[in-house]
Amino acid sequence: MAVRWLDPAEEEAWRAYRRMRTLLDLQLSRDLAEYGVSEADYDVLSTLSEQADRSMRVSELAQWMHWTQTRLSHHLTRMQSRGLVTRETTSEDGRGARITLTDDGWQLLRAAAPGHVTSVREHFIDLMSQTQLKSLTTIARRVVDHLSD
Amino acid sequence: MAVRWLDPAEEEAWRAYRRMRTLLDLQLSRDLAEYGVSEADYDVLSTLSEQADRSMRVSELAQWMHWTQTRLSHHLTRMQSRGLVTRETTSEDGRGARITLTDDGWQLLRAAAPGHVTSVREHFIDLMSQTQLKSLTTIARRVVDHLSD
DNA sequence: CAAGATTGAAAACTCAATCTTA
């Protein structure tokens, strides 16, 4: 079967996307590092913070973040030792573990969030027009829908 | 100073972008893994392959890929031990090292490329209209220009 | 046995030296 290689416009789109991804990631993690937070940390903290009780099951968190349970488990061990989350065996299911954001974890997120949002604006959101923002959302949603079995 | 939080549309754009990024990455690396190649491997191999002599200086490659020299050096050690690249001291500059794609490295890229391009199409490029492709390119270029000191 | 989660070893990446040549 013949491969359909990318034409010049497609190639350029792919390269530009990849480059944006790389540079934006570097910038955002550099900025977050000032608060002693990695992107992974921030994602865990902010996800937990959005729950009414600031807690989630490990499996639930892993699925939501698209992380393997193994990776999350190791990461939570480190965050726990830093006092950012607690781990408790839950009554719902004797096998399960429930992760809860501590006050320190919440405070750390509160401290990092304004700077992070400012970075996201400065290096991404504010560089686009309203139309472009809409367009990006549509594209991203399409890709996400496609990839979410 | 007051923080300008993201409004709902901006928030949605940012979340969708992040989710796309995560899922697309997972899918592409899963697909590449079938050929025994990581995304990092693929990037090194394809970058070298685009040079006339299939070779580059380490520093040049590191700058182009936005990798630290350390990361690249370690990665090249592994690729070298797999027989994918060679390392030679160059005559131009006694301090420098020149990395060259071996025939095996070239063959591995040739083997992986069709499948990779097919993945990129299926999960990204072909999901967009011409207009969306252009729009994405414009956005990405803008972000890249902004972030490229 | 399957599901939820953890563990330990190996691989990959980062950070702080170190080494060599300009």
Place this chain on the structure above:
DNA sequence: TAAGATTGAGTTTTCAATCTTG
């Protein structure tokens, strides 16, 4: 001394068990 590159130690991520409860 600075530039180009590597090294080794520590951290993070992955891979393959393992453990415990449903």
